[in-house]
Amino acid sequence: MSDPFAGAASGLSGPATRHFAISPSDSVDLAVRPRALVFQTDGDAVLRDEAGTDVTYGRYAGDVLPIRAVRVLATGTTATLVGWI
Template sequence: MSDPFAGAASGLSGPATRHFSISPSDSADLVVRPRALVFQTDGNAVLRDEGGVDITYSRYAGDVLPIRAVRVLATGTTATLVGWI
């Protein structure tokens, strides 16, 4: 497939080029740090930022949360999430 944008830089404001499933964990950081999280189902996601602060976000399916979380905690997370990079 031809990609006319193959040579263009994709900064944080550009579209994601890859995605991956998120497996919430209370003990392990994400293997890849995403540029954003996508809610696949309605629910809560407990996210840890690089400062170690945990916050619960309540969102609807299809919402994109532009945060570069380091961990998605299992305790309190009810939504299914996908990471964009």
């Protein structure tokens, strides 16, 4: 398949080029830090930022949350998430 944008730099405002399933954990940081999180199902996601602050976000399926979370905690997270990079 031809990709006319193959040589273009991809900044944080551009589209993601890869995605991965998120496995929430209370003890392990994400292996790859995403540029955004996509909610696959309605529910809550408890996210930790780089300062160690945990915040719960309630969203609907299809919502994109543009945060570069360090960890998605298992305790309190009810949504299924995908990371975009």
